[in-house]
Amino acid sequence: MGKAGEDAAAEYLQRKGFRMLERNYVFDHGEIDIIAADGKELVFVEVKLRRSGRFGTATEAITPSKQELLRRTAEGYVAERCLTNVSCRFDVIALQSVRGKLEITHLRDAFC
Numbered sequence: 416m417g418k419a420g421e422d423a424a425a426e427y428l429q430r431k432g433f434r435m436l437e438r439n440y441v442f443d444h445g446e447i448d449i450i451a452a453d454g455k456e457l458v459f460v461e462v463k464l465r466r467s468g469r470f471g472t473a474t475e476a477i478t479p480s481k482q483e484l485l486r487r488t489a490e491g492y493v494a495e496r497c498l499t500n501v502s503c504r505f506d507v508i509a510l511q512s513v514r515g516k517l518e519i520t521h522l523r524d525a526f527c
Contacts, residue, residue: 417464420462420464420510420517421438421439421448421449421462423510423517423519424448424449424460424462424508424510424519425438425449427508427519427521428449428451428460428508428521431521432453433451433452433453433458434451434452435449435450435451436450436451436452436457437449437450437492438450440488440492441488442487442488442491442492442495443487443488443491444484445484445485445487445488445491446488447459447460447461447485447488447489447492448460448461448462449462449508450492455501455502456502456503456504457493457498457501457502457503457504458503458504458505458506459485459488459489459492459503459504459505459506460505460506460507460508461477461481461485461505461506461507461508461525462507462508462510463476463477463507463508463509463510464510464511464512464517465509465510465511465512474507474509474520474522474525477507477525477526482505482526485505486505489503489505504523504524505524505525505526505527506521506522506523506524506525507521507522507525508520508521508522509521509522
């Protein structure tokens with residue numbers, strides 16, 4: 416289900432005009448599901464999929480420690496590519512399976 420969720424999130428972002436740069440980027444101990452460009456802005460996207468609300472919502476799974484790991488991983492991406500003066504943000508794509516259909520919620524600038 417994880418890959419299918421990430422594929423659905425990538426397709427959604429492309430329909431919204433985002434340009435895909437990388438998927439499943441790994442740096443140190445962290446991973447960023449999708450890195451995309453929204454105009455001139457670099458967007459690091461965390462994708463969370465839930466089949467039910469039994470263990471909380473998808474967005475509740477992005478704890479402060481997860482946010483910090485995503486920040487450090489994003490810093491690694493920027494440093495490895497020698498990017499300077501680039502505007503960045505963190506978005507979350509929350510996917511919820513409802514009666515066999517994926518509902519997509521896109522949270523822009525979900526955290527700093």
